[in-house]
Amino acid sequence: MGFYDIIEKYKAFDFENYCNSIKNEDIINSLNKTKLNDMDFLNIISNKAEKYIEIMAKKSMDITRQYFGRTISLYTPMYISNYCTNRCIYCGFNKDNKIKRAKLTLEEIEKEAIEIAKTGLKHLLVLTGEADTEKDFIYLKDSIKLLSNYFPSISIEVFPMDTDKYIELKKLGVDGLTVYQETYNKELYEKVHLAGKKRDYHYRLDTPERGAIAGFRQVSIGTLFGLGETIKEAFFSGLHLRYLMDNYLDTEFSISLPRINDAEGGFKPNDPMRDKKFVQIMTAYRIFANRAGINISTREKQEFRDNIMKLGVTKMSADSKTDVGGHTKVDNSTKQFEISDNRNVEEMVHSIESQNYQAIYKDWIWESGEIR
Numbered sequence: 001m002g003f004y005d006i007i008e009k010y011k012a013f014d015f016e017n018y019c020n021s022i023k024n025e026d027i028i029n030s031l032n033k034t035k036l037n038d039m040d041f042l043n044i045i046s047n048k049a050e051k052y053i054e055i056m057a058k059k060s061m062d063i064t065r066q067y068f069g070r071t072i073s074l075y076t077p078m079y080i081s082n083y084c085t086n087r088c089i090y091c092g093f094n095k096d097n098k099i100k101r102a103k104l105t106l107e108e109i110e111k112e113a114i115e116i117a118k119t120g121l122k123h124l125l126v127l128t129g130e131a132d133t134e135k136d137f138i139y140l141k142d143s144i145k146l147l148s149n150y151f152p153s154i155s156i157e158v159f160p161m162d163t164d165k166y167i168e169l170k171k172l173g174v175d176g177l178t179v180y181q182e183t184y185n186k187e188l189y190e191k192v193h194l195a196g197k198k199r200d201y202h203y204r205l206d207t208p209e210r211g212a213i214a215g216f217r218q219v220s221i222g223t224l225f226g227l228g229e230t231i232k233e234a235f236f237s238g239l240h241l242r243y244l245m246d247n248y249l250d251t252e253f254s255i256s257l258p259r260i261n262d263a264e265g266g267f268k269p270n271d272p273m274r275d276k277k278f279v280q281i282m283t284a285y286r287i288f289a290n291r292a293g294i295n296i297s298t299r300e301k302q303e304f305r306d307n308i309m310k311l312g313v314t315k316m317s318a319d320s321k322t323d324v325g326g327h328t329k330v331d332n333s334t335k336q337f338e339i340s341d342n343r344n345v346e347e348m349v350h351s352i353e354s355q356n357y358q359a360i361y362k363d364w365i366w367e368s369g370e371i372r
């Protein structure tokens with residue numbers, strides 16, 4: 001059974017009716033379990049469970065400390081190109097948008113790498129728009145080959161591809177994959193992805209599995225909150241996470257909660273997610289999928305990130321730039337979205353340590369004989 005079969009299983013399910021019928025004791029029973037089933041998860045993400053948010057936060061914090069200790073891993077994104085062949089109506093990189101496009105040369109990538117490496121960061125997230133010709137794949141491979149001289153851990157957030165290409169990239173130094181489904185609602189997915197390969201809902205949905213099969217150490221998923229109905233999106237993204245964790249035991253899975261930011265092509269969110277709902281869903285993910293990583297990006301404001309740091313987060317970005325060549329200012333290309341937390345690495349570490357947590361730059365070691 002693939003994950004789409006699970007989505008299909010809930011096709012006729014009346015979420016509204018079920019959520020209206022949830023009682024306080026249902027929520028308390030779900031919160032008291034050590035292993036929650038699908039309906040328990042729905043109970044604790046429902047609007048009626050918002051009043052239990054403090055209990056959820058405490059439980060989430062305890063589970064996180066049990067599995068991860070008091071640690072936050074750090075990474076930074078590096079945008080190397082913003083060319084894209086897709087038309088996602090919510091994104092500034094949409095191929096129809098008249099923005100300043102840029103693609104770094106290998107020399108410029110190296111300059112960015114040197115600048116970022118000076119901060120001590122070991123984990124890099126490489127991003128591009130989704131232009132996916134053979135030429136783009138070769139460019140990506142050349143970039144990774146170069147970047148692996150500076151970073152022992154490289155994740156990619158680029159165009160989805162077949163397993164054999166992921167295997168090629170793994171050999172060059174990629175050990176992580178980030179791919180967001182954006183929305184699990186197939187009809188909505190088709191409405192917001194107007195052109196390009198990204199229109200293929202199923203291909204994208206199966207991408208995390210192809211990454212796991214290729215042998216990536218970590219795979220990160222998520223839904224873009226604001227596009228679809230918040231409760232349903234949280235429900236299916238949580239189920240997707242559990243499905244992956246149950247089926248690919250050698251891979252570390254994590255989840256992010258990106259919310260649509262204003263700068264993205266003027267798109268207005270259909271169902272904006274409030275801060276309180278964000279915290280409820282984040283802690284629910286932790287309670288439902290204990291061992292999963294939870295990433296919080298600089299889309300979120302500094303104060304908010306600091307406040308939720310101890311409630312379940314395991315990974316945060318620092319010194320983020322969302323324009324191509326942003327770390328060295330080689331090009332004034334358009335940003336993918338506005339950053340809400342501009343702290344550099346030193347400031348992030350200070351903030352983490354001030355909460356008696358430890359900032360982690362590297363939390364793995366390659367098997368002996370593996371060349372890195």
Ligand code: SF4
Pocket residue numbers: 084085086087088091092093094095128129130198
């Ligand atoms: S979301 Fe990704 S695929 Fe869609 S337009 Fe933006 S960069 Fe391109």
